[in-house]
Amino acid sequence: MDNMTFVLFGGTGDLAKRKIYPALFNLYIDKKMPETFSIIALGRKETTHAEFQQVVAKSLETFSRRAASDEAQLKAFLETVRYAALDAGNLEDFNKLRTLVEQREQELNIPDNRLFYLSVAPEFFETIAFNIKDSGLGSTTGWKRLVIEKPFGRDLQSARHLNAQLSKAFDESEIYRIDHYLGKPMVQNLEILESSNPILKALWSNHHIANVQITASETVGVEERAGYYDHSGAIRDMVQNHMLQLLMMISMRLPRKGDASEVRMKKRNVMESLRPLNKETIAQNVVRGQYAAGEINGKPVPAYIDEPGVPAGSKNDTFIALRLWIDNYFWSEVPFYIRTGKRMKEKSTRIVIEFKEPLKGQNTNNDPNLLVIEINPNEGIFIQLNKKDPLDNEKLEPMRINFYECGNDLPEAYENLIHDAVRGDSTFFAHWDEVELSWQYVQPILDAFEQDLIPLSYYPAGSNGPEASDQLVAADGFKWWLDKPVEGEKAEEKELAVQR
Ligand SMILES: NC(=O)C1=CN([C@@H]2O[C@H](COP(=O)(O)OP(=O)(O)OC[C@H]3O[C@@H](n4cnc5c(N)ncnc54)[C@H](OP(=O)(O)O)[C@@H]3O)[C@@H](O)[C@H]2O)C=CC1
Numbered sequence: 001m002d003n004m005t006f007v008l009f010g011g012t013g014d015l016a017k018r019k020i021y022p023a024l025f026n027l028y029i030d031k032k033m034p035e036t037f038s039i040i041a042l043g044r045k046e047t048t049h050a051e052f053q054q055v056v057a058k059s060l061e062t063f064s065r066r067a068a069s070d071e072a073q074l075k076a077f078l079e080t081v082r083y084a085a086l087d088a089g090n091l092e093d094f095n096k097l098r099t100l101v102e103q104r105e106q107e108l109n110i111p112d113n114r115l116f117y118l119s120v121a122p123e124f125f126e127t128i129a130f131n132i133k134d135s136g137l138g139s140t141t142g143w144k145r146l147v148i149e150k151p152f153g154r155d156l157q158s159a160r161h162l163n164a165q166l167s168k169a170f171d172e173s174e175i176y177r178i179d180h181y182l183g184k185p186m187v188q189n190l191e192i193l194e195s196s197n198p199i200l201k202a203l204w205s206n207h208h209i210a211n212v213q214i215t216a217s218e219t220v221g222v223e224e225r226a227g228y229y230d231h232s233g234a235i236r237d238m239v240q241n242h243m244l245q246l247l248m249m250i251s252m253r254l255p256r257k258g259d260a261s262e263v264r265m266k267k268r269n270v271m272e273s274l275r276p277l278n279k280e281t282i283a284q285n286v287v288r289g290q291y292a293a294g295e296i297n298g299k300p301v302p303a304y305i306d307e308p309g310v311p312a313g314s315k316n317d318t319f320i321a322l323r324l325w326i327d328n329y330f331w332s333e334v335p336f337y338i339r340t341g342k343r344m345k346e347k348s349t350r351i352v353i354e355f356k357e358p359l360k361g362q363n364t365n366n367d368p369n370l371l372v373i374e375i376n377p378n379e380g381i382f383i384q385l386n387k388k389d390p391l392d393n394e395k396l397e398p399m400r401i402n403f404y405e406c407g408n409d410l411p412e413a414y415e416n417l418i419h420d421a422v423r424g425d426s427t428f429f430a431h432w433d434e435v436e437l438s439w440q441y442v443q444p445i446l447d448a449f450e451q452d453l454i455p456l457s458y459y460p461a462g463s464n465g466p467e468a469s470d471q472l473v474a475a476d477g478f479k480w481w482l483d484k485p486v487e488g489e490k491a492e493e494k495e496l497a498v499q500r
């Protein structure tokens with residue numbers, strides 16, 4: 001791994017403290033950082049290097065999953081950190097930053113390989129990229145990389161504009177767009193699961209798969225983020241990026257583990273094969289929801305509309321369900337369902353693959369075979385098969401074979417992604433083609449919401465979403481799998497003697 005400098009814009013921010021310093025530190029402890037590296041943190045206020053190293057120490061103490069083996073190890077890590085005051089719009093600050101970066105490169109005798117991490121509000125992305133260029137910070141003889149946080153635009157047009165601007169300072173191969181779902185260990189497992197297991201590979205198509213369900217449900221509400229969320233909604237916050245990335249990862253067909261360019265091509269193929277939505281089809285395929293008052297874990301919670309900072313009469317979407325079709329050789333006729341929402345019954349990100357019933361029409365009443373990939377908060381895989389009921393020879397009953405990734409000491413998404421960016425592997429970052437095609441796919445939905453063409457369905461907080469979402473799936477003869485029953489509702493599924 002090349003020795004390098006990690007320049008962190010937004011080094012005083014929430015994300016830096018909660019995720020980025022802990023990730024860098026954990027990688028350092030696990031010997032996954034280059035032998036010699038320099039970290040330069042940036043914020044607007046003046047602070048000394050020593051004072052800021054204590055800020056980092058505090059963030060590690062609070063948020064790191066790993067502890068230093070001794071004082072010397074912690075001290076050595078903190079010693080890599082320097083702080084500089086910088087305003088994104090002030091070129092002179094960038095000139096001073098260049099001097100500091102070069103000075104550290106000389107002190108540490110490392111080449112001018114520079115990774116610029118933009119952990120700042122999106123309004124600063126373009127300005128910072130330009131000032132990196134104009135100050136000469138980006139004119140390296142070594143490599144340079146730009147790691148950029150979400151959101152990448154707020155619609156197709158603004159995303160295209162942002163990309164065109166960034167491209168003036170960085171090549172596409174140098175831009176690493178973070179989608180933290182791509183850093184989740186189970187998501188990074190998806191390509192391996194298909195490409196290295198002949199059993200699954202043989203079944204991975206419309207011959208055997210009846211439908212695919214991708215759920216990301218949360219119990220939290222809008223929290224203190226109404227200012228952002230009310231202009232974003234679940235469609236921009238979750239669907240355009242995380243949910244479509246999960247769709248690409250589960251449906252791309254890789255003959256073997258691919259490198260970044262193969263994965264990128266396969267993901268693009270999926271997005272190009274998505275059947276576009278239009279004014280005629282959109283209402284049958286999209287459910288827009290918003291939470292009403294309800295209960296989460298036995299505690300009453302307010303409706304979205306009554307949350308602090310939410311404007312009166314807001315029709316913002318806190319829930320989306322979608323039916324999508326991938327019109328290619330492998331997936332034609334297989335519905336993919338996506339569902340995500342806030343204030344739902346449980347926190348769960350999972351993918352359920354329902355297999356076709358081979359004896360369809362013969363009245364077997366078997367439960368279908370399922371392959372379930374649990375992404376969050378548990379990481380695991382289970383397969384549902386059928387077996388004979390030992391007490392009744394005539395009866396079949398479902399059984400589940402479970403695998404759970406154990407240990408709570410697994411690397412976090414940010415750790416995986418920062419490790420990849422430092423190594424120069426962009427496989428698990430969102431490439432421009434995918435981002436553009438994702439915006440292209442959701443744009444008609446944004447327009448329909450804007451024009452109020454899709455009814456807003458309300459759902460009680462603590463439920464599994466609006467009824468319209470169940471109807472979307474039921475219309476094709478399916479149901480959402482594994483939903484926890486809500487209070488007072490009869491469990492549809494027999495409780496299985498399995499540890500879940
Ligand atoms: N926090 C999170 O969990 C997540 C955040 N993100 C994304 O990460 C980015 C950062 O978010 P977050 O850390 O929460 O934001 P914060 O508001 O906590 O931090 C913003 C950072 O930007 C700096 N900043 C503000 N104005 C300027 C300026 N004019 N010039 C230079 N620096 C400036 C602030 O420095 P100062 O000390 O001077 O105020 C601070 O370091 C955003 O794009 C967000 O969407 C993505 C996923 C999750």
Ligand SMILES: O=C1O[C@H](COP(=O)(O)O)[C@@H](O)[C@H](O)[C@H]1O
Pocket residue numbers: 216218237238349376
């Ligand atoms: O990006 C975001 O993701 C979180 C959910 O992430 P998870 O890792 O907890 O599943 C979501 O709460 C937030 O609104 C969104 O911006």
